[in-house]
Amino acid sequence: METLIHGEFWTLKELFVLPNEYIVWSIQIVMYPFMTGLVAGAFVLSSLYHVFGVKQLKDIARFALVFSFSLLFAAPIPLLLHLQQPFRALNVILTPHFTSAIAAFSVVFFTYAAIVAGELWFLYRKHLIETYQMYKGKEKKSLWDSLMVILFGALTLGAMDLSEKALHKDEKAIKFLAALGIPVAAFLHGYVGFIFGSVKANALWMTPLMPVIFIVSAIVSGVALCVLTYIITLEIRKFLAAGKAKRAEAHVKIPQIDSADLSVIQLSVRYLVIFLVFAISLELLDLIFRGYTAVKSWDILRSVIYKNDFVPVFVLQYGIGDALPLLLFLLPGFSMRRALIGTICVLFGVFMMRWNVVIGGQAFSLTFAGFMHYQLPIIPHDIETLKEGLMGIIGVFIAPFCFFWVVNKIFPVFVKKAAVAGGS
Amino acid sequence: MTRRDFLKNSALGVGGATAAMLGLQIVNPKELFAAVAEEKGKTRWAFLVDTYKCVGCGMCVKACKTENEIPWEANASRTWVERYVITKDGKRYADSPKAARDGFTNSKIDLGEGHEVEVKAEDIDKAFFVPKLCNQCEDPACVQACPVGATYQVPDGVVLIDRKWCIGCGYCIMACPYGVRFFNPVTHTAEKCTFCYHRISQGLMPACVDACAFGARKIGNLKDPEDPVTKIIKTERVGVLKSDFGTKPQVFYIGLDEEVK
Numbered sequence: 001m002e003t004l005i006h007g008e009f010w011t012l013k014e015l016f017v018l019p020n021e022y023i024v025w026s027i028q029i030v031m032y033p034f035m036t037g038l039v040a041g042a043f044v045l046s047s048l049y050h051v052f053g054v055k056q057l058k059d060i061a062r063f064a065l066v067f068s069f070s071l072l073f074a075a076p077i078p079l080l081l082h083l084q085q086p087f088r089a090l091n092v093i094l095t096p097h098f099t100s101a102i103a104a105f106s107v108v109f110f111t112y113a114a115i116v117a118g119e120l121w122f123l124y125r126k127h128l129i130e131t132y133q134m135y136k137g138k139e140k141k142s143l144w145d146s147l148m149v150i151l152f153g154a155l156t157l158g159a160m161d162l163s164e165k166a167l168h169k170d171e172k173a174i175k176f177l178a179a180l181g182i183p184v185a186a187f188l189h190g191y192v193g194f195i196f197g198s199v200k201a202n203a204l205w206m207t208p209l210m211p212v213i214f215i216v217s218a219i220v221s222g223v224a225l226c227v228l229t230y231i232i233t234l235e236i237r238k239f240l241a242a243g244k245a246k247r248a249e250a251h252v253k254i255p256q257i258d259s260a261d262l263s264v265i266q267l268s269v270r271y272l273v274i275f276l277v278f279a280i281s282l283e284l285l286d287l288i289f290r291g292y293t294a295v296k297s298w299d300i301l302r303s304v305i306y307k308n309d310f311v312p313v314f315v316l317q318y319g320i321g322d323a324l325p326l327l328l329f330l331l332p333g334f335s336m337r338r339a340l341i342g343t344i345c346v347l348f349g350v351f352m353m354r355w356n357v358v359i360g361g362q363a364f365s366l367t368f369a370g371f372m373h374y375q376l377p378i379i380p381h382d383i384e385t386l387k388e389g390l391m392g393i394i395g396v397f398i399a400p401f402c403f404f405w406v407v408n409k410i411f412p413v414f415v416k417k418a419a420v421a422g423g424s
Numbered sequence: 425m426t427r428r429d430f431l432k433n434s435a436l437g438v439g440g441a442t443a444a445m446l447g448l449q450i451v452n453p454k455e456l457f458a459a460v461a462e463e464k465g466k467t468r469w470a471f472l473v474d475t476y477k478c479v480g481c482g483m484c485v486k487a488c489k490t491e492n493e494i495p496w497e498a499n500a501s502r503t504w505v506e507r508y509v510i511t512k513d514g515k516r517y518a519d520s521p522k523a524a525r526d527g528f529t530n531s532k533i534d535l536g537e538g539h540e541v542e543v544k545a546e547d548i549d550k551a552f553f554v555p556k557l558c559n560q561c562e563d564p565a566c567v568q569a570c571p572v573g574a575t576y577q578v579p580d581g582v583v584l585i586d587r588k589w590c591i592g593c594g595y596c597i598m599a600c601p602y603g604v605r606f607f608n609p610v611t612h613t614a615e616k617c618t619f620c621y622h623r624i625s626q627g628l629m630p631a632c633v634d635a636c637a638f639g640a641r642k643i644g645n646l647k648d649p650e651d652p653v654t655k656i657i658k659t660e661r662v663g664v665l666k667s668d669f670g671t672k673p674q675v676f677y678i679g680l681d682e683e684v685k
């Protein structure tokens with residue numbers, strides 16, 4: 001349909017809305033800060049071990065770093081799906097117009113990517129070399145083996161030194177990059193907050209608190225996702241090993257989720273709670289401040305927040321996303337299952353927060369006298385409703401796990417302790 | 425190769441190279457800035473809307489849609505007309521159905537989602553029409569927001585969009601406090617009023633100005649003190665929309681009401 005304006009399909013207008021106004025930034029723009037938030041948060045979790053030396057987090061730290069790297073590939077996907085002219089995306093790099101908050105995205109993003117990739121390389125250098133040598137040493141090489149020789153040879157970048165001194169240097173480099181990565185990760189996400197916070201035309205978005213709120217909630221979501229995926233991966237490994245043991249009818253050792261794992265998770269959750277409390281305080285501060293100062297836009301914001309969007313804001317975001325997990329984490333008798341449910345709630349809550357910012361920010365008209373209601377396209381009937389509908393979100397959700405599967409082949413998360421640097 | 429061929433070929437080669445060099449000639453920034461400054465000194469387009477004269481017939485919207493090839497049935501328009509109705513019991517209504525393309529022909533007010541309300545003439549305290557278009561702001565929020573520079577301001581003040589370069593991110597649409605921008609459903613790039621730049625730069629009037637039978641819309645050059653529109657803006661009481669956003673809009677209104685959003 002050549003006459004349908006972008007956004008018209010999922011926007012319902014109520015009362016006085018300007019003719020050209022639609023919910024132009026739809027679901028993929030909800031996904032975009034959500035995904036970058038996960039990247040940044042996962043990285044911060046891994047840095048807790050590398051920089052601050054929280055020893056118990058060692059295993060999950062390595063996991064978090066690899067996962068952050070996989071998420072990194074997925075982060076720009078929502079942006080590409082959102083663009084009306086995705087094939088021109090490179091224009092942002094060709095002619096960046098730096099007064100725009102979006103223009104620096106590629107710079108910030110690639111800086112951050114370089115840091116994560118660098119840290120990952122140092123962390124797995126030993127493993128890469130050993131794998132390379134293992135394949136190279138094979139007497140009869142299959143085509144696959146030869147390919148692996150090339151791949152791992154290239155990944156070592158020719159640095160084959162495995163002396164004690166070199167490994168020690170690796171550790172230093174990891175620590176340095178992890179430390180450098182924290183402000184950059186915070187910047188990456190604070191910057192996403194700035195993209196919204198600096199839109200002066202939008203009464204809900206425009207607040208200098210926006211970048212801070214985004215950073216903290218990013219950490220919350222990243223930690224939650226790491227804990228969640230960590231638990232699930234442990235379970236899957238256990239399950240697979242059990243299957244193997246059965247088939248072989250031999251005494252393959254089944255990795256048990258033991259108390260050590262539980263304490264790792266409990267510790268991560270403790271950090272999660274700290275950041276969560278911080279995030280809730282900031283969001284409430286923003287809300288209270290708006291209510292107290294009650295400038296011109298407050299009338300319409302109030303009716304959006306307390307009336308039209310009551311369920312997504314207070315029930316889904318604050319209730320299920322904040323209060324419920326806090327209860328689950330803080331009540332005595334912490335268990336793996338509670339951690340699992342709690343982190344799922346937290347992730348959902350952060351997603352709802354992004355939703356309430358992006359969609360909620362467009363829920364009222366510039367006239368302050370009308371509302372726009374968003375209806376997520378479920379069943380796609382054209383490319384637009386496919387990209388910016390339920391299918392689009394599902395795709396973006398699945399992508400990082402696919403990347404993780406691939407990345408994990410090269411940088412295995414669950415390796416023998418000695419194979420990676422920082423194993424002391 | 426004969427001597428003659430050689431000469432011919434080298435002549436061709438030299439000629440070709442020169443032509444190529446001419447094509448690639450690097451713009452001298454000094455000259456460019458001088459040219460921009462000169463143009464800036466000569467012209468600053470501004471618009472004047474006399475809301476007292478507007479009857480809400482929608483001829484301007486029709487003309488605009490046709491002139492600028494915005495699909496007739498598309499629910500968006502580069503310009504539109506709003507109707508405001510304030511009743512005796514203090515109720516405030518406003519609407520602009522189909523951007524007022526078909527004019528306001530009855531007293532039913534569009535409430536969105538298919539609802540309407542009928543307001544009786546005797547219940548009305550005041551009612552009026554307000555035409556809207558891009559304000560070609562002096563400090564345009566949209567230009568600031570465009571990440572690739574596809575939205576830009578020309579020296580005579582008009583803000584234009586490069587349809588070949590726009591990536592369709594929609595940041596400008598979010599950034600404009602006046603809601604004048606939308607995605608063109610045909611080109612899938614950002615779209616908005618340009619004061620009919622293709623016309624005014626050729627000495628013609630914008631399509632809407634020509635189409636308005638009541639003289640509610642006028643365009644002028646603020647840099648020309650003899651321009652009748654400039655004279656009105658300079659000497660009479662005019663207002664602009666939403667000045668608190670700091671974009672310095674350049675569409676001036678006579679008879680602007682506090683109600684106008």
Ligand code: SF4
Pocket residue numbers: 557558559560561564565566567583599600601602603604605616671
């Ligand atoms: S009215 Fe909006 S689109 Fe027009 S110049 Fe101003 S900010 Fe840009």
Ligand code: SF4
Pocket residue numbers: 569570571572573574575585589590591592593594595596597613614
């Ligand atoms: S939609 Fe086009 S013109 Fe608007 S900000 Fe994005 S690239 Fe620039």
